[in-house]
Every structure is written in C-alpha cells, then in structure tokens.
Amino acid sequence: MKKSDQFELVAQARQVFEEASKRYEGLLSNLDETESVRTTSLAITISDSLKNLNRKVNAFQVGNIDLNKLMDEFIFEEEMISGELEIQTNSHVQLKRFAKRLLQSIKDFISKTGGKKRKVRDVVVNQYSSKQKSKAIAYLLWFFGGFGTLGLHRFYLGRIGTGIGWLFTGGAFFLGAAYDLFALSGMVDDQNYMNQLREVKLKSLSDKNTSQ
Known part of the structure; x- marks a missing residue:
C-alpha cells in the first residue's frame, strides 16, 4: 500500500475513533444518571x-510508529473487546451495543489496510503468565455444586451474573449446567486468556506511566 493511501486511511480512522470517544463519553454520562456503569x-x-x-x-x-505496529494495536484491541463481550454477558445493553459497533469499526480498519488477523493468543500466552484458573477446580466446583446447578464454577471463573442466574434457576433448569460440563474446559481457557490480555494491558499502562 502506498504511503499516501496509508495516511488517508489512518486519517479516516482518526476521525472515526475521535467521534466514537465523544459519543462514548456522552453514553456514559447518560447511563450514570440512573446506574453506575463507568467502573464495569x-x-x-x-x-x-x-x-x-x-x-x-x-x-x-x-511518524513514531509504522503501519505494522499500528495494525498490531488494532488487532490487540479487537481481541480485548471481543473477549470482554463474550464474558461480560450481563453488561448494560447500550454498553454492549456500543462495544459491538466499535469492534466493527476496528475490523473495518484492519480489513481496509489489508491486514490479516494474526494469531495473537499464542504470543500472549507465551510472554505473560498471569494467575491461571484451574480446570480441575472448575470441574470439582461443577460436581460438588449440585452438578453445576449452583453455578459455583461460573463464580470461580468470574462470571458472576450467570452464576447468580444458575443459582436461582437450578442451572437454567439443569440444561445450562449440563451444557457447562462439556463447555467448561473451553470456558477456563477463555478466562485465562482474558486474564493474560488484561495483564498485557496493565503492563502497557505501567510502562507508559514509568516513561513519563
């Protein structure tokens, strides 16, 4: 891609994400009038x-970074937002709607720049080792938690909303609890990956503050 085309695309992206930032602040201000969502x-x-x-x-x-580095950042943020949407299923509906629109804007930029989504999961897993959730513990909590109906395994994985739902509905009348038995291994993997992504984010913010 020509340099001129790169700068044109990035200029368009800047306009899109600056506008998104303004809309997001407005959304948070409106939502905070009735319920606190800013700290979720x-x-x-x-x-x-x-x-x-x-x-x-x-x-x-x-001119401080090239397009490849910029692409890495977009791909990383795509992973972060996608992961949060999968886990935070009980977030405010308007917040989830905004996140999905933002995610689509990020994907559009990646597509327009000809970027192929790299597998960043292996890179993150190899470089960062945040505290891991144990599959053995998750399965034990499923077993001793009334075969999943008490939602203990979901509380353990940080899925508080659905954990409460499981607790009061008997694991959505046992059907959801039964499904969890087969999905639990993947749920643990996804949660560990999200923890590692958060560690990357915190390290990035820490390095930025240290350099200032």
Whole structure:
C-alpha cells in the first residue's frame, strides 16, 4: 500500500475513533444518571481501547510508529473487546451495543489496510503468565455444586451474573449446567486468556506511566 493511501486511511480512522470517544463519553454520562456503569469491566475496556487507538493513530501520523505496529494495536484491541463481550454477558445493553459497533469499526480498519488477523493468543500466552484458573477446580466446583446447578464454577471463573442466574434457576433448569460440563474446559481457557490480555494491558499502562 502506498504511503499516501496509508495516511488517508489512518486519517479516516482518526476521525472515526475521535467521534466514537465523544459519543462514548456522552453514553456514559447518560447511563450514570440512573446506574453506575463507568467502573464495569466492559466500560473500562472500551475506554482504554479508545484511548490507546487514538494515541497510536496520532503516533503513526507524526511518524513514531509504522503501519505494522499500528495494525498490531488494532488487532490487540479487537481481541480485548471481543473477549470482554463474550464474558461480560450481563453488561448494560447500550454498553454492549456500543462495544459491538466499535469492534466493527476496528475490523473495518484492519480489513481496509489489508491486514490479516494474526494469531495473537499464542504470543500472549507465551510472554505473560498471569494467575491461571484451574480446570480441575472448575470441574470439582461443577460436581460438588449440585452438578453445576449452583453455578459455583461460573463464580470461580468470574462470571458472576450467570452464576447468580444458575443459582436461582437450578442451572437454567439443569440444561445450562449440563451444557457447562462439556463447555467448561473451553470456558477456563477463555478466562485465562482474558486474564493474560488484561495483564498485557496493565503492563502497557505501567510502562507508559514509568516513561513519563
């Protein structure tokens, strides 16, 4: 891709994500009038992603990073938001709707720049080792928690909303609990991956603060 085409695409992206940041602040202000959502995990992830993308777009435009590095940041934020949407299923509906629109904008930019989504999961897993959730413990909690109907395994994985739902509905009348038995291994893997992504994010923010 020609340099001129790169700068044109990135300029368009800057406009999109700056506007998204403004809309997001307006959304949070409106939602906070009735309920506090600003401190939820999904809300924080969206906020951090917007700040990071706007910062990296500016860095590209002033020549501090190249397009490949910018692409890495977009791919990383796509992973972060996708993961949070999968886990935070009980987040505010307007927050999830905004996250999905933001995710689509990120995917559009990756597609327009000709970027092929790399497998970042292996890179993250190899470089960062946050505290892992144990599959053995998860299965034990499923077994001793009334064969999953008490939702103990979901509480263990940080899925508080569905854990409460399982507790009061008998694991959605045992059907959901039975499904969890077969899905539990993947659920643990996904949660560990999200923990590692958060560790990467925290390390990135820590390094940025240290360098200032």
